[in-house]
Amino acid sequence: MSISQALTPHDVRIQCRTKTFTAPSTAGLCPGYSQANVIILPNKFAADFRLLCARNPVSCPLLGETKPGNPQVPKALATDSDVRSDCPSYNIYRDGVFVQQKESIEKEWRDDSVAFFIGCSYSFEAALAKNGLTPRHVQLGRAVPMYKTKYRLCPAGVFGGHMVVSMRPYRLADLERVRNITRPFVKTHGEPVAWGPEGAKSLGITDLDGTNPDFGDPTEIQDGEIAVYFGCGVTPQLSVMDSGISGEVVGHTPGRMLMLDIKDEDVCVSF
Amino acid sequence: MSISQALTPHDVRIQCRTKTFTAPSTAGLCPGYSQANVIILPNKFAADFRLLCARNPVSCPLLGETKPGNPQVPKALATDSDVRSDCPSYNIYRDGVFVQQKESIEKEWRDDSVAFFIGCSYSFEAALAKNGLTPRHVQLGRAVPMYKTKYRLCPAGVFGGHMVVSMRPYRLADLERVRNITRPFVKTHGEPVAWGPEGAKSLGITDLDGTNPDFGDPTEIQDGEIAVYFGCGVTPQLSVMDSGISGEVVGHTPGRMLMLDIKDEDVCVSF
Incomplete structure (x- = not known):
């Protein structure tokens, strides 16, 4: 087992937060733990976004969301996690167009921001x-x-x-x-x-x-x-980009996910 | 208000059961009450069918199901209702091919039959x-x-x-x-x-x-x-027909639904 595989999800999040995470993607990290796609929207679009997920659960399986303006990831998904810093990197979009990639998004997070966490097939x-x-x-x-x-x-x-x-x-x-x-x-x-x-x-x-x-x-x-x-959980990110809604939207960089504390079996059903 | 509109869902089910229902479809009947698409499968296919509904909730919104072999419609959907007789008519399929239309299906119902109830846009x-x-x-x-x-x-x-x-x-x-x-x-x-x-x-x-x-x-x-x-709730019926599973499958006749006691607002969410 390599050193990176021995990391806990919390370790990876701290690496991201301290800008010491260097892997190209989170694929294969922390085997057995789930990872999440992230998309951050103004609260006024939250109801439509939840419905998009409910109607398209295969590509947009909604695991949870933050309270508006509160960047804390729900404890049911990850403890001590700040959605503004704990992904390896973020893609910033303005009026549906990619603007830049950033390692943290404290400046982009607003009082009415809601972060949504979408299941990832890495899981x-x-x-x-x-x-x-x-x-x-x-x-x-x-x-x-x-x-x-x-x-x-x-x-x-x-x-x-x-x-x-x-x-x-x-x-x-x-x-x-x-x-x-x-x-x-x-x-x-x-x-x-x-x-x-x-x-x-x-x-x-x-x-x-x-x-x-x-x-x-x-x-x-x-x-x-x-x-x-x-x-693929990049679907909702692209849907938001294509929707024509104006203003700033932030997503994780595809392939570079938020590591969760929940385990893969927690997102499974029994057959 | 016409006489047919004054019928309760239970009245319509009794008409179906006593073979006195004469309307071409259930469209517009019992305004405000929900109606259901019905599909009846051998229990061995139930898990896959539930998953089909979960993955395609817009066309296959699963409202409920019977216990295997028990033709009683769940009380949460309709009281005193027998799925073998309470639709206006049924389509019988064998090996994916339409065989005949019948007004009741006591003979087709088996010990391992499970009836699934799917939401209907009439609602x-x-x-x-x-x-x-x-x-x-x-x-x-x-x-x-x-x-x-x-x-x-x-x-x-x-x-x-x-x-x-x-x-x-x-x-x-x-x-x-x-x-x-x-x-x-x-x-x-x-x-x-x-x-x-x-x-x-x-x-x-x-x-x-x-x-x-x-x-x-x-x-x-x-x-x-x-x-x-x-x-449209006919989707799962067609999916089952196209799946190539062998044996007998029964569905309601498209447009001629099972009348439910639940009201349209019971299948709504608030926005």
């Missing part, structure tokens, strides 16, 4: 690894590759847009095992939404060899493997 | 009517027109397939009011999923004048109106 990767199905990007020490798709979300008030998916290559013979292992993780995207060339086509994904994703890092699809696509 | 029609937006098919005394779409569901175990939508024509100027009125009905499909020619295109619907729906009755789209599409 089922320990379960996959335990079954000999370690995702390729973990083996390569990279962020998972992510794609914009043409799969339309069910709109909710001002929010709409399209699903983002993460991709992991697997042999077709392993597909049903991958589906079965990920199925219980209903709060972290669960089983795949599509797979193989037909799945890519239905999603409108043309990067069939995994070398040119829209977010995250390129991966390697080996001979005999197919692309397997999962709902 | 928000009273709210629309109250705001001067009575759906056209209610004005015409018909079932709502429904369409198969190319919108893929998030698969869940053995189940997958595509969303079915119901369609109501409205003037573009009324669209935001229609969205706002239907939004709170989160357990009965809620706000529209798409609208207008672009919406039809994204769903793969080519019947732009409403005269040739896949289920239900034709409607009339008047000058200046656009088609507005809502998630």
Whole structure:
């Protein structure tokens, strides 16, 4: 076990807060612990955003939210955690356009800010690894590759847009095992939404060899493997960007998540 | 108020049970009361079906289910109701193929049968009517027109397939009011999923004048109106048909629902 794998989620958050976190992504960190996508909105959009999550739970599984103006992450998700500093980095958007990446967002946090925490598919990767199905990007020490798709979300008030998916290559013979292992993780995207060339086509994904994703890092699809696509927590970030709402919105940098104290089994259901 | 509108949901269920129900559909019956789509499966598929509903709540909002082998509708939904007789009619499918329509299904109900109750968009029609937006098919005394779409569901175990939508024509100027009125009905499909020619295109619907729906009755789209599409509880029925599971499956006949004792406000959330 490497040193980074021995860190606790709290250790990682403190590294982020003290700006000493250096890994390119949080993939594979703290195996067994959940990670969260973060999006921070003015409170006036909170009701529509909650509804977006409720109507699109596979790509937008809402784990929790802060009180308006209070940057403390809910204790049910992480203790002693400040959402303004505890992600490795943040993407700042203005009027839907990316402005800059920052390591902390004390200046951007406002009295009416609400931070939402969305489940992350990294959360089922320990379960996959335990079954000999370690995702390729973990083996390569990279962020998972992510794609914009043409799969339309069910709109909710001002929010709409399209699903983002993460991709992991697997042999077709392993597909049903991958589906079965990920199925219980209903709060972290669960089983795949599509797979193989037909799945890519239905999603409108043309990067069939995994070398040119829209977010995250390129991966390697080996001979005999197919692309397997999962709902991705970057979806709500893109939905917010595409919604045309004006003003400033902050999200975590894709692939660089907030580490939570809850464990993967806490986001599972029994079957 | 016509005589049929003065009936209670229990009255309608008794009419169905005694085979004296004669209306073509349950649209517009018992204003303010909810109605349910019904699908009856062998228990071995129940877990996958619940997950299909959880992953696709806009088209498959699960209101409740029976105990395996017990045909009593949960009291929380309807008192003194037997799912084998209390819908106006049922569609019987074998190996995914429609076999026949029946008025009761005592013979088809088995020891391992589980009936699932799915929210129905008829449930928000009273709210629309109250705001001067009575759906056209209610004005015409018909079932709502429904369409198969190319919108893929998030698969869940053995189940997958595509969303079915119901369609109501409205003037573009009324669209935001229609969205706002239907939004709170989160357990009965809620706000529209798409609208207008672009919406039809994204769903793969080519019947732009409403005269040739896949289920239900034709409607009339008047000058200046656009088609507005809502998630539809026939979706899970079609998903089950398309799943390739073998054996017998029973659903209500589209447009001819189970009348519930719960009221529309019981399936609403506050905003």
